[in-house]
Amino acid sequence: xxxxxxxxxxWGVLWAVYFMLDGFVLGTGILHNVIAKTDGEKRVxxxxxxxxxxxxxxxxxxxxxxxxxxxxxxxxxxFSYLYTALLLLLFSLxxxxxxxxxxxxxxxxxxxxxxxxxIQVSSFLxxxxxxxxxxxxxxxxxxxxxxxxxxxxxxxxxxxxLTGVLFVLLFTVHGxxxxxxxxxxxxxxxxxxxxxxVWPVLLVVAVAFLAYTxxxxxxxxxYLAQPVLFIVPLLAVAGLVGTRLFxxxxxxxxxxxxxCVTVLMVAATGVAGLFPNLIPSSLDPAYSLTIFNSSSxxxxxxxxxxxxxxxxxxxxxxxxxxxxIFRAPVTEAEVLNDTHAx
Amino acid sequence: MDVLTLSRLQxxxxxxxxxxxxxxxxxxxxxxxYMETRYVRxxxxxxxxxxxxxxxxFLINFALGVVTGITQEFQFGMNWAxxxxxxxxxxxxxxxxEATVAFFLESVFIGVWIFGWNKVSKxxxxxxxxxxxxxxxxxxxxxxxxxGWMQKPVGYVLxxxxxxxxxxxxxxxxxxxxxxxxxTLTSGYMVAAFFVMGISAWHLLRKNRIDFFVRSFRMxxxxxxxxxxxxxxxxxxxAVEIAKTQPxxxxxMESVWETQKGVGMNLILLPDPQNECNAVxxxxxxxxxxxLAFHTPDAEIKGLKDFPKELRPPVQPTFWSFRLMVxxxxxxxxxxxxxxxxxRMKNLENRTLFLRVMLLALPLPYIAAQLGWxxxxxxxxxxxxxGVLKTADGVxxxxxxxxxxxxxxxxxxxxxxxxxxDIYLLAKxxxxxxxxxxxxxxxxxxxxxx
Numbered sequence: 001x002x003x004x005x006x007x008x009x010x011w012g013v014l015w016a017v018y019f020m021l022d023g024f025v026l027g028t029g030i031l032h033n034v035i036a037k038t039d040g041e042k043r044v045x046x047x048x049x050x051x052x053x054x055x056x057x058x059x060x061x062x063x064x065x066x067x068x069x070x071x072x073x074x075x076x077x078x079f080s081y082l083y084t085a086l087l088l089l090l091f092s093l094x095x096x097x098x099x100x101x102x103x104x105x106x107x108x109x110x111x112x113x114x115x116x117x118x119i120q121v122s123s124f125l126x127x128x129x130x131x132x133x134x135x136x137x138x139x140x141x142x143x144x145x146x147x148x149x150x151x152x153x154x155x156x157x158x159x160x161x162l163t164g165v166l167f168v169l170l171f172t173v174h175g176x177x178x179x180x181x182x183x184x185x186x187x188x189x190x191x192x193x194x195x196x197x198v199w200p201v202l203l204v205v206a207v208a209f210l211a212y213t214x215x216x217x218x219x220x221x222x223y224l225a226q227p228v229l230f231i232v233p234l235l236a237v238a239g240l241v242g243t244r245l246f247x248x249x250x251x252x253x254x255x256x257x258x259x260c261v262t263v264l265m266v267a268a269t270g271v272a273g274l275f276p277n278l279i280p281s282s283l284d285p286a287y288s289l290t291i292f293n294s295s296s297x298x299x300x301x302x303x304x305x306x307x308x309x310x311x312x313x314x315x316x317x318x319x320x321x322x323x324x325i326f327r328a329p330v331t332e333a334e335v336l337n338d339t340h341a342x
Numbered sequence: 343m344d345v346l347t348l349s350r351l352q353x354x355x356x357x358x359x360x361x362x363x364x365x366x367x368x369x370x371x372x373x374x375x376y377m378e379t380r381y382v383r384x385x386x387x388x389x390x391x392x393x394x395x396x397x398x399x400f401l402i403n404f405a406l407g408v409v410t411g412i413t414q415e416f417q418f419g420m421n422w423a424x425x426x427x428x429x430x431x432x433x434x435x436x437x438x439x440e441a442t443v444a445f446f447l448e449s450v451f452i453g454v455w456i457f458g459w460n461k462v463s464k465x466x467x468x469x470x471x472x473x474x475x476x477x478x479x480x481x482x483x484x485x486x487x488x489x490g491w492m493q494k495p496v497g498y499v500l501x502x503x504x505x506x507x508x509x510x511x512x513x514x515x516x517x518x519x520x521x522x523x524x525x526t527l528t529s530g531y532m533v534a535a536f537f538v539m540g541i542s543a544w545h546l547l548r549k550n551r552i553d554f555f556v557r558s559f560r561m562x563x564x565x566x567x568x569x570x571x572x573x574x575x576x577x578x579x580x581a582v583e584i585a586k587t588q589p590x591x592x593x594x595m596e597s598v599w600e601t602q603k604g605v606g607m608n609l610i611l612l613p614d615p616q617n618e619c620n621a622v623x624x625x626x627x628x629x630x631x632x633x634l635a636f637h638t639p640d641a642e643i644k645g646l647k648d649f650p651k652e653l654r655p656p657v658q659p660t661f662w663s664f665r666l667m668v669x670x671x672x673x674x675x676x677x678x679x680x681x682x683x684x685x686r687m688k689n690l691e692n693r694t695l696f697l698r699v700m701l702l703a704l705p706l707p708y709i710a711a712q713l714g715w716x717x718x719x720x721x722x723x724x725x726x727x728x729g730v731l732k733t734a735d736g737v738x739x740x741x742x743x744x745x746x747x748x749x750x751x752x753x754x755x756x757x758x759x760x761x762x763x764d765i766y767l768l769a770k771x772x773x774x775x776x777x778x779x780x781x782x783x784x785x786x787x788x789x790x791x792x
Contacts, residue, residue, distance in 0.1 A: 015735055034544060041634050047457070050453065050456065050457055051453035051454065051456070051457040052450075052453055053453075054408065054449040054450070054453055055446060055450035055453060056764065057449070058449045059448050060412075060448075060495035061412065061441045062441040062442055062445075062446070064415050064416065064419075064436065064441075065434065065437045065438035065440070065442070066417065066438050066441075068415075068418070068426065068434035068438060069405055069430070069434030069437065070434070070438075072426055072427055072430020072431060072434050072504075073427050073430070075418075075419050075426055075427075075434070076424070076425075076426035076430065076682070076738075078429075079416060079418075079419025079420045079423065079426075079595040080419060080420055080421075080423035080739070080740045080741050081740055083420050083740075083741050083745050083749075084745055084748070085751065086416060087749050090413055091418055091752060091756060093409065093410070093412055094410070094413070094692075094756060094760070096411040097405055097408060097409040098405050098760060098763075099402075100405075101402065102405070102767065105402070105767050105770075105771075106770070107769075141688070147739060147740055148740045170698045184549060191708060193781075269716040276759045287576075296431045296434070296506075296507075297429065297501075297507060298504040299435075299506070299507055299508060299510075300432065300507045303435060303507070304435060304438060305444070307435075307438075307442060308442065311442045311443050312442065315446045315450075318450060318451075319446075319450055322450055322451075322453065325454065325461050325462060326453075326457065326458075326461065327677055338454050338459070338460070342456075
C-alpha cells in the first residue's frame with residue numbers, strides 16, 4: 001500500500017521535474033526564430049541549452065521507465081491508447097535532438113534555416129502534445145470493459161486543447177526567462193520582453209484552465225476532501241504572480257526561479273487531483289487505472305524504491321554541479337571562438 | 343497486413359537502425375576517453391587532437407543513438423502493450439534502472455565534455471568522457487539484462503495473470519544476460535576499432551597526417567584485436583548457453599534436424615526446411631557441433647524435428663545469419679591481428695593493399711552485429727519471452743492497422759533521412775581530418791610550440 005503511494009508521488013515528481021527542466025528547453029526552441037535575429041544569436045540560444053538539454057530529456061525517459069516498472073498496466077494502456085499522439089511526440093523529440101547537434105555542422109544558410117525551422121516545430125509540438133495528453137488524462141480517457149473508445153481527434157477536445165495551450169504558454173515564458181538569464185545585452189532584454197508580453201496571456205489561460213477544470217474533470221474532489229491540498233495550486237499561482245513581480249523589478253534569475261515553481265506546481269496540481277488514479281475512465285470509474293489496480297508487485301516496488309533512493313540523489317547532485325559549471329551567461333563572442341560549441 | 347506483422351516489422355526496423363549507432367558509441371567512447379587520458383598524462387598534443395577528431399565523429403553518431411533509443415522505450419508500450427502488461431513487473435525494472443543509473447550519467451556528462459573544454463580542468467574533462475563511456479556501457483548492461491530475461495526468463499513466478507519478479511538477484515546475474523552483454527559490448531568495440539582503422543587507412547592511403555593516423559590505427563588495432571578475442575570467447579560461451587536454454591534456436595543455427603549424439607559440423611551445408619533435412623552436407627568436422635553446444639564431443643543435440651513446427655524459428659535466416667556472423671568474425675580477428683603486427687612495423691602508410699582491405703572492412707563488424715541480432719531475436723521466435731509468452735500474444739490490442747502503417751512509414755522516412763544525413767556528416771568530418779586549431783581548448787599561455 002505505502003509503496004504504491006510512494007511510487008505515485010515519485011511518478012508525479014518525475015513528470016513535474018521533467019516539465020520544469022525540459023520546459024525551458026522547449027520554450028527556448030519555441031522562441032528560436034522569434035528572439036534571435038542573426039545566426040550568432042541563434043547559436044547563443046542553442047548553446048544556452050546545449051550543455052543541459054540532453055540530461056533534461058532523460059527525466060522523460062525515467063518517467064516513462066518508472067511508469068513501466070511501477071505501474072506496467074498503466075504504461076501499456078496509456079502508450080497504446082495514445083499511440084498517434086505519442087508517435088508525433090517521438091518524431092518531434094528525434095528531430096529536436098539531432099537538430100541541436102547537426103545545425104552547426106555544415107556552413108550553409110539553407111542547411112541552417114532548415115534546422116532552425118525544425119527546432120521550432122519540434123519544440124512547439126511536444127509542448128502542445130504533452131498538454132493535450134495530460135488534459136485528457138485529467139479528464140479521463142473513454143475506456144471500459146471493451147477497451148479504449150477514443151481517437152486522436154477525440155483528444156483534441158476543448159479541455160485537452162486548453163491544457164495544450166496552457167503548456168505552450170507556460171513553457172514559452174519559462175524558456176524566455178531562462179534565455180534572459182543565460183544571455184546578455186540586447187538579446188537578454190528581448191527575451192525578457194517576450195516573457196513580459198506573453199505573461200498576461202498565460203495568466204488568462206491559467207485562470208480559464210482552473211475554472212474549466214471544475215467542469216471537465218473530477219480533480220477538485222480530492223481538494224475538497226483534503227482542503228490542505230489547496231496549497232499546491234496556490235503555490236502555482238504564487239509562482240505565476242512572482243514571475244511577473246520579479247521580472248518587473250529586473251530580477252530575471254528570481255523570475256526564472258518563480259517560473260520553475262509555477263511549472264512544478266502546475267504539474268503537482270494535476271497529479272494531486274488524480275490520486276489514486278493514474279488514468280481515470282471517463283465512462284465508468286470501475287475501469288479507471290489506479291495505483292492499486294495497475295501497480296507492480298510489492299517486491300518489484302521495493303527493489304525500485306531502493307534503486308531510486310540510492311541513485312536519484314546522486315543524479316541530482318551531479319546535475320547541480322553541472323548547472324553550476326555552466327551558470328555563466330553565453331555570449332556571442334564566446335560561441336564564435338569555441339570550436340566545440342553547437 | 344495485420345497489426346502483429348506490422349509491429350514486428352517496425353520493431354525489427356527501429357531496433358536494427360538503433361543498433362547501427364549504438365555499437366560505435368560503445369567502443370568509440372572508450373577509445374576517445376583513452377586518447378584524452380593519454381593526453382592528460384603525457385601532455386602530447388597529438389593525443390588531444392586525436393580525442394577531438396574521433397570525439398567529433400563520436401558525437402555525430404551519439405546524437406542518433408540517443409534519439410533512436412527513445413523510440414525503443416516508447417515502442418514497448420505503444421506496439422507491445424500486452425507484453426508490457428504481462429512482464430512489466432520484471433522487465434520494466436531494468437529499463438527504469440538503465441535510465442536512472444546509466445542514461446543520466448552519459449547524457450549529463452556528454453554536455454560537460456562538449457561544452458566544458460574551458461570550464462573545467464583538463465583532468466576533470468577527461469573524467470567527463472570516461473563517465474560518458476561508463477554510462478554508455480552500463481546502459482548496454484541493463485538493456486541486455488532485460489533482453490537476456492526475454493531469452494532466458496529467471497527469478498519470476500506466474501501470478502495474478504502476469505510474470506512477477508521474485509528474485510532480483512537472479513535477474514541481474516542471469517548468465518544469458520551477462521554473456522550476451524559481454525558478447526555485444528565487445529562486438530561494439532570491434533565496430534569502433536574497424537571504424538577508426540578504416541578511416542585511418544583512408545588517410546594513410548593519401549599520405550595525410552601520417553603520424554596522427556598511424557598512432558590512431560595502432561591504438562584501434564590493439565583494441566580491436568583484444569575485443570575480437572573476447573567476442574570469440576563470449577560467443578563460445580553464448581552458444582553453450584543457447585544450447586542449454588533455447589534448443590530450438592541452437593538447432594536452427596546449426597540446421598540440425600534429427601536428435602543425435604556427437605553431431606559433426608559440415609563446412610558446406612544447405613538447409614532444406616521444406617523437407618526437414620539438409621540438401622547438401624559436405625566437409626564434416628566430426629563432433630564439432632556437440633563440442634560447441636556442450637563442450638563435450640558426444641553430447642546429444644536435439645533436432646528440430648523433436649519440436650512441433652509452430653514452435654520452431656525460421657531456419658534459413660537464423661542459420662545463414664549465424665554462419666555469416668561467425669565467418670565475418672573470423673576474418674575480422676585475423677585482420678585485426680594483421681593490423682596489430684603491421685602497425686607496429688614501419689611504413690604502415692606504404693602497405694597499400696592492406697590499407698585498402700582495412701578501408702573496405704569498415705562496414706563488416708556492423709554487418710556482423712546486425713546478423714547477431716537476427717540470430718538472437720528471430721531465433722527466439724515464436725516466443726517473445728522464451729517458453730513463457732508468444733510474440734503473437736504480446737501485441738497491443740488497442741492499436742489499429744492504419745496506425746502502425748502510418749508509424750512504420752513515418753519511421754522509415756525519418757530514419758532514412760537521418761541516416762543519410764548522419765553518413766554525410768560522418769564522411770565530411772572524417773575526410774576533413776584532425777583540426778590543428780586548439781585555441782578553443784588550450785589557453786594561449788599553455789600552448790607549447792604548436
